[in-house]
Amino acid sequence: MGFKCGIVGLPNVGKSTLFNALTETAAAAAANFPFCTIEPNVGQVPVPDPRLYKLAEIAGSQKVIETQLAFVDIAGLVRGASKGEGLGNQFLGNIREVDAIVHVLRCFENGDITHVDGRVDPIADAETVETELMLSDIESLERRVPALVKKGQGGDKEAKVAGAVLGRALDVLKEGKPARMVEAKDEEEARVLAQAQLLTAKPVLYVCNVGEGEAATGNALSEKVAAKAKAEGAASVVISAAIEAEISQMDPTDRPDFLADLGLTETGLARVIRAGYDLLHLITFFTVGPKEARAWTVEKGATAPNAAGVIHTDFEKGFIRAETIAYDDFVSLGGEHGAKEAGKLRLEGKEYLVKDGDVLHFRFNV
Numbered sequence: 001m002g003f004k005c006g007i008v009g010l011p012n013v014g015k016s017t018l019f020n021a022l023t024e025t026a027a028a029a030a031a032n033f034p035f036c037t038i039e040p041n042v043g044q045v046p047v048p049d050p051r052l053y054k055l056a057e058i059a060g061s062q063k064v065i066e067t068q069l070a071f072v073d074i075a076g077l078v079r080g081a082s083k084g085e086g087l088g089n090q091f092l093g094n095i096r097e098v099d100a101i102v103h104v105l106r107c108f109e110n111g112d113i114t115h116v117d118g119r120v121d122p123i124a125d126a127e128t129v130e131t132e133l134m135l136s137d138i139e140s141l142e143r144r145v146p147a148l149v150k151k152g153q154g155g156d157k158e159a160k161v162a163g164a165v166l167g168r169a170l171d172v173l174k175e176g177k178p179a180r181m182v183e184a185k186d187e188e189e190a191r192v193l194a195q196a197q198l199l200t201a202k203p204v205l206y207v208c209n210v211g212e213g214e215a216a217t218g219n220a221l222s223e224k225v226a227a228k229a230k231a232e233g234a235a236s237v238v239i240s241a242a243i244e245a246e247i248s249q250m251d252p253t254d255r256p257d258f259l260a261d262l263g264l265t266e267t268g269l270a271r272v273i274r275a276g277y278d279l280l281h282l283i284t285f286f287t288v289g290p291k292e293a294r295a296w297t298v299e300k301g302a303t304a305p306n307a308a309g310v311i312h313t314d315f316e317k318g319f320i321r322a323e324t325i326a327y328d329d330f331v332s333l334g335g336e337h338g339a340k341e342a343g344k345l346r347l348e349g350k351e352y353l354v355k356d357g358d359v360l361h362f363r364f365n366v
């Protein structure tokens with residue numbers, strides 16, 4: 001499957017620090033100088049899900065395997081990037097390849113850490129980054145739209161649709177708004193928009209990187225970002241990347257006390273990961289047995305055979321049916337046996353749309 005969230009932002013705002021905390025490694029060099037990162041770092045991150053641990057406990061599973069989400073640590077971007085400034089176009093290509101954007105904004109005051117524009121202002125920073133992404137989209141559409149329109153006039157129906165919807169996207173961008181504001185009129189337009197790989201059409205999560213003492217409460221700057229996100233229909237999360245990096249290096253048994261001292265019940269990372277998961281419209285289903293309990297990822301709207309295919313292509317090809325138990329039934333009835341006795345094990349066919357939390361067992365024939 002491989003859904004990817006790209007970590008984007010100005011240089012030296014804490015992107016690599018966040019990435020290292022997420023991946024519990026020091027794979028990405030994080031240091032106090034701009035453009036520390038050049039080549040993108042990719043890491044698979046397990047998605048923490050309390051439901052999975054509960055299912056494993058009930059079934060007495062020996063092994064627990066979380067589903068994963070990929071994060072990519074991308075080079076910092078500066079004003080003029082779309083025209084080749086800083087590391088320029090190269091990293092814009094890295095952003096093009098991701099499915100969602102995790103936009104890190106510096107909300108911590110610390111005179112020792114260089115800010116490329118010499119002042120801490122997350123709203124202005126967000127606009128700088130977004131402007132570069134919009135300029136890059138405008139440039140790419142200005143190249144593509146006229147050719148599509150011409151082909152459309154020549155009788156090519158597909159080109160006509162693409163020219164129309166991408167032309168509207170260009171107008172929206174020229175008004176200073178991101179391409180995600182463009183509404184597709186039908187499924188065909190939606191497909192064209194999705195395939196156009198516009199940077200500003202990707203869903204965004206703002207991550208407010210606050211000071212070490214502010215992780216639980218946020219601060220005045222993170223509140224401004226939250227208001228901006230709300231106005232745009234985007235999501236935002238408050239974390240302190242510095243603290244998260246520290247926690248990720250601690251022994252797991254020491255973490256709960258440390259978090260409690262900071263006034264936190266869970267790590268900021270768990271919230272970032274889950275928000276990323278929601279952003280991508282992903283849902284989880286489970287397979288549960290005495291050997292292992294495992295979480296798997298599908299897109300909302302996936303059918304039972306699609307879900308089977310995530311486990312193995314043979315499961316999809318030879319799909320017969322999916323024995324299905326809702327998560328709540330599995331838990332309240334004490335597992336598969338109890339659910340079956342109570343008539344809560346359903347036999348679902350090829351058309352079934354998988355629901356978040358379903359416990360599935362596939363019957364197949366190859």
Ligand SMILES: Nc1ncnc2c1ncn2[C@@H]1O[C@H](COP(=O)(O)OP(=O)(O)OP(=O)(O)O)[C@@H](O)[C@H]1O
Binds near residue numbers: 012014108212
């Ligand atoms: N919440 C925070 N509070 C204080 N310092 C922080 C915080 N988050 C990160 N830093 C520090 O900021 C500096 C820059 O961090 P990092 O290298 O992660 O930035 P980056 O965004 O990856 O930069 P680049 O774009 O240059 O790769 C590091 O010295 C890091 O320790």
Ligand SMILES: [Mg+2]
Binds near residue numbers: 016029030074
């Ligand atoms: Mg970096």
